[in-house]
Amino acid sequence: MDNSEILTKLQPVFQEVFDEDDLIVTPQMTADDVDEWDSLSNVRLMISIEVEFGIKVKASEVANLSHVGLLVDLISKKLNQI
Amino acid sequence: MLTHSLNIERLPWLIDDPARERELFKAAKLNNKQFFSIAKELSLHQSSMNDIGTVSRRLTKYYNNLEDKERKRNVKIAFLSNTTIQLAIEMFALSSLRHGLEVETMCLEYDQASIACLSKNKKLSGFAPDFIVVAFDYHFFEGGSFEDKLQHFQNLRDGISKNYNAQVLFQNLTAPPESLFGSYDVLSKESWPGKIAVVNDAVNNFCKEYGDSLVDINGLVSRIGAEKWFDREQWFAHKLPFHLSFAPIYCDIICRIISAIKGKSSKCLVLDLDNTVWGGIIGDDGMGGIVIGQGNSRGEAHLDFQRFALSLRERGIMLAVCSKNTDEVAREPFKSHPDMLLKEEHITVFQANWKDKASNIKAIAKGLNIGLDSLVFADDNPMERAHVRAALPEVSVPELGNDPANYTWLISAAGYFESISFSAEDQIRAQAYDAEAKRLEVKEQYGNDGDYLESLGMKIRFAEFDELNRPRITQLINKTNQFNLTTRRYTENEVKTFEEDPNYFTLQARLSDRFGDSGMIAVVIAKKVSLNCLELDSWLMSCRVLGRKIEEAMMQYIVENAKATGINKLLATYIPTAKNSMVAGHYEGLGFKNKSGNEKDLADKDSTYWTFDIDSYESKDLPLEIIAK
Numbered sequence: 001m002d003n004s005e006i007l008t009k010l011q012p013v014f015q016e017v018f019d020e021d022d023l024i025v026t027p028q029m030t031a032d033d034v035d036e037w038d039s040l041s042n043v044r045l046m047i048s049i050e051v052e053f054g055i056k057v058k059a060s061e062v063a064n065l066s067h068v069g070l071l072v073d074l075i076s077k078k079l080n081q082i
Numbered sequence: 083m084l085t086h087s088l089n090i091e092r093l094p095w096l097i098d099d100p101a102r103e104r105e106l107f108k109a110a111k112l113n114n115k116q117f118f119s120i121a122k123e124l125s126l127h128q129s130s131m132n133d134i135g136t137v138s139r140r141l142t143k144y145y146n147n148l149e150d151k152e153r154k155r156n157v158k159i160a161f162l163s164n165t166t167i168q169l170a171i172e173m174f175a176l177s178s179l180r181h182g183l184e185v186e187t188m189c190l191e192y193d194q195a196s197i198a199c200l201s202k203n204k205k206l207s208g209f210a211p212d213f214i215v216v217a218f219d220y221h222f223f224e225g226g227s228f229e230d231k232l233q234h235f236q237n238l239r240d241g242i243s244k245n246y247n248a249q250v251l252f253q254n255l256t257a258p259p260e261s262l263f264g265s266y267d268v269l270s271k272e273s274w275p276g277k278i279a280v281v282n283d284a285v286n287n288f289c290k291e292y293g294d295s296l297v298d299i300n301g302l303v304s305r306i307g308a309e310k311w312f313d314r315e316q317w318f319a320h321k322l323p324f325h326l327s328f329a330p331i332y333c334d335i336i337c338r339i340i341s342a343i344k345g346k347s348s349k350c351l352v353l354d355l356d357n358t359v360w361g362g363i364i365g366d367d368g369m370g371g372i373v374i375g376q377g378n379s380r381g382e383a384h385l386d387f388q389r390f391a392l393s394l395r396e397r398g399i400m401l402a403v404c405s406k407n408t409d410e411v412a413r414e415p416f417k418s419h420p421d422m423l424l425k426e427e428h429i430t431v432f433q434a435n436w437k438d439k440a441s442n443i444k445a446i447a448k449g450l451n452i453g454l455d456s457l458v459f460a461d462d463n464p465m466e467r468a469h470v471r472a473a474l475p476e477v478s479v480p481e482l483g484n485d486p487a488n489y490t491w492l493i494s495a496a497g498y499f500e501s502i503s504f505s506a507e508d509q510i511r512a513q514a515y516d517a518e519a520k521r522l523e524v525k526e527q528y529g530n531d532g533d534y535l536e537s538l539g540m541k542i543r544f545a546e547f548d549e550l551n552r553p554r555i556t557q558l559i560n561k562t563n564q565f566n567l568t569t570r571r572y573t574e575n576e577v578k579t580f581e582e583d584p585n586y587f588t589l590q591a592r593l594s595d596r597f598g599d600s601g602m603i604a605v606v607i608a609k610k611v612s613l614n615c616l617e618l619d620s621w622l623m624s625c626r627v628l629g630r631k632i633e634e635a636m637m638q639y640i641v642e643n644a645k646a647t648g649i650n651k652l653l654a655t656y657i658p659t660a661k662n663s664m665v666a667g668h669y670e671g672l673g674f675k676n677k678s679g680n681e682k683d684l685a686d687k688d689s690t691y692w693t694f695d696i697d698s699y700e701s702k703d704l705p706l707e708i709i710a711k
Contacts, residue, residue: 048131051327
C-alpha cells in the first residue's frame with residue numbers, strides 16, 4: 001500500500017471518528033484543523049486506525065506526530081513490518 | 083459438548099444485518115425528526131464500536147437540545163472511577179435505548195473520583211444523578227499498605243452515602259493477568275488474586291449493607307479472558323481500564339442492571355417449537371421423528387435448551403409457546419414424548435395455530451397481562467424473527483441462528499431476564515400467573531360473567547383480625563390505593579388495638595378457587611358508634627380480584643354479623659383520592675343511601691356519606707361459597 005492509498009483509507013476513519021461526513025484528509029492537516037480532535041478523540045482515532053489497518057501503535061510513536069503526513073508514514077512503516 | 087465461536091463483545095444476539103445497519107447509521111447522521119426512532123432501531127443491531135460511539139454522541143447532543151419537560155424522564159448515571167472511563171461510557175446512550183431507557187451520563191477525571199467520594203463534588207451534585215456507578219479497578223490497590231487501601235476503599239463507600247443521594251451500582255474487581263508465584267497465587271494473600279478476593283468480599287458487603295447493586299465485571303472478564311480485556315499499552319498511555327472494543331458489552335451489562343432495578347426486565351420467554359424446543363418438525367416427522375436428547379448432539383442441544391427454559395421458570399420467568407401447528411399436534415410431545423423435559427404444566431400460555439406469530443404473541447402478552455416489551459421470542463426461523471421484529475418492535479427477538487447448541491448461550495448472554503433479587507414471591511410468580519391465565523382462558527369460553535364466576539368454584543373465608551395475619555393485614559391497609567374507600571393507614575400496633583377492642587368489628591377475607599389460592603384479598607374495619615349503629619372506617623380490596631362479587635359476599639357477612647349483635651344501621655364514608663375513583667359508587671352499588679350534604683360534611687366537601695338500613699337488606703345468590711369462622 002503506498003502513501004496515497006493509506007491516505008484514502010484514512011479518510012472514512014477520520015470522518016467516522018470526528019463525525020464529519022465532508023472531512024477531507026490531507027497530509028498537512030493537524031489537530032487544530034478539526035473541531036473535535038482532542039486528547040480523548042485522539043485515543044479513539046488511534047484505536048480505529050489499529051483496527052482498520054490491523055497494526056499496533058505505541059503511544060510514544062504517536063506522541064510527536066504533528067500532522068497527518070507523519071501519521072501516514074508511521075502506518076506505512078508498520079504495514080511494511082508485517 | 084457445546085461449542086460456539088460467538089464472542090460476547092459483538093453482542094451476537096442483536097440483529098445481524100450489516101446492510102440495514104449501514105442504512106440506519108447513514109440516516110442517523112441526517113439529524114432530522116426521525117433521528118430518535120432511527121437510533122432506537124439501530125440500537126437493536128450489531129454495530130461497530132465507532133458507529134455506536136458516533137450515534138451515542140449525537141444522541142447526547144439531541145438530549146441536550148430537548149425541552150426540560152421532555153428531558154425529565156431521562157435517567158442520569160454518574161461514573162466514579164480511578165480510570166479514564168469516558169470513552170467507554172460514551173457508548174452508553176445508544177445501548178440504553180434497547181433497554182427502554184433514555185440515559186445521560188457524566189463522569190469525573192480519574193484523579194478526581196476518590197476526592198469526590200469523600201467530599202461533595204459540585205459537578206457531580208449539580209448533575210443530580212439517579213444512579214452512581216462505582217467503577218474502580220485493581221490499580222487503586224497498587225503499592226503501599228493493602229490494609230490502608232482497603233480502609234480507604236471503605237471510606238470512599240461511606241463518603242458516597244454521606245454526600246450523594248443516588249442508587250449505587252458497585253463494580254467488583256478483576257485481578258490483572260500478572261502472576262507473582264504461579265499457581266500458588268490462588269492460595270497466597272500477597273498475590274493479586276488473593277488481594278482482589280478480599281476486595282470483592284468488601285464489595286459484596288457493600289451490597290448487603292448499603293443495598294448497592296453488584297456489577298459483576300469479574301464475571302464478564304472471565305468470559306472474555308483477562309488477557310484480552312486488559313490493554314496494557316492503553317493503560318500506560320491513557321489509563322483506559324479495558325480495551326475499547328469491550329465498551330459496548332460493558333455498557334450493556336450496566337444497562338441491564340438499571341433496567342432490572344426499574345422493573346423493566348423481561349418476564350416471559352416465548353418459544354417456537356419446531357427446531358427450537360425439539361429437532362425436526364412435529365407435523366411432518368411425528369412423535370417418532372422429532373429429536374430430543376437421545377445421545378446425539380442435535381437432540382442433546384435441544385434438551386439442554388429445554389432444561390434452561392425450565393430453570394428460568396423455576397426462578398419466576400414464565401414460558402409460553404407460539405407455534406405454527408395445530409394445537410393437538412403441538413401438545414402431543416409435551417404430553418407423551420418420553421424425552422421431553424418441558425411439560426404442558428410448565429407453559430403458561432400455549433398458542434399453537436395457523437395464525438401469524440405476531441398476532442399470537444400479542445395474545446400471549448394479553449393472556450399474561452404484561453407489556454409486549456416484557457417478552458422474549460425464541461425462534462430458529464429468520465423469517466419469523468423478521469416478521470415479529472417488524473410487527474412488534476418492543477418484543478426482544480434474539481438472533482438465535484439455527485444451531486441449537488447456541489440457543490442457551492445466546493439467550494442467557496443477552497441478559498433479557500436480569501434480576502437483582504430473588505424473593506419468595508418470585509418463586510411462586512409463575513404459578514400465580516398460570517392461575518390468572520387459566521381464569522382468563524375460561525372467561526373467554528363463557529358467554530356471560532355469571533356462568534364464568536360460577537365455574538371458578540370460589541371459596542371465600544371470613545374471619546376477624548388475628549395475630550398471625552396482622553402483618554399481612556397491615557401491609558394491605560398500607561399499600562392498597564385503588565379499591566380503598568377511605569385510605570386510612572394504620573400501623574401494626576394500631577391494627578392490634580382494633581383486634582382487641584370489643585367495640586370494633588374487623589374482617590379479613592381470603593379467596594381461593596379451583597385454579598389457586600389468592601391469599602388475603604380484603605380488609606374491613608368498623609366501629610360500633612352507638613348501641614345499634616356500626617360505622618365502616620375502612621374497606622379495601624386487592625385489585626387482582628375485581629368483578630367477582632366479593633363486595634356482595636362481604637356485605638352479606640357484615641349484615642349477618644350486624645343482625646346478630648343488635649346493629650340495625652350502617653354508616654359509611656367515601657373519601658376521594660387521586661387513585662380511588664373506581665370506588666366512588668361502591669356503597670351505592672350495595673344499596674346504601676347517599677346522605678351527603680349534612681352539617682358535619684363541611685370538613686371535607688368532596689367526601690360522600692352513606693347509610694344502610696339493615697332491615698332493607700335483600701339476600702342475593704352469590705357465585706361464592708362463604709366460609710365464616
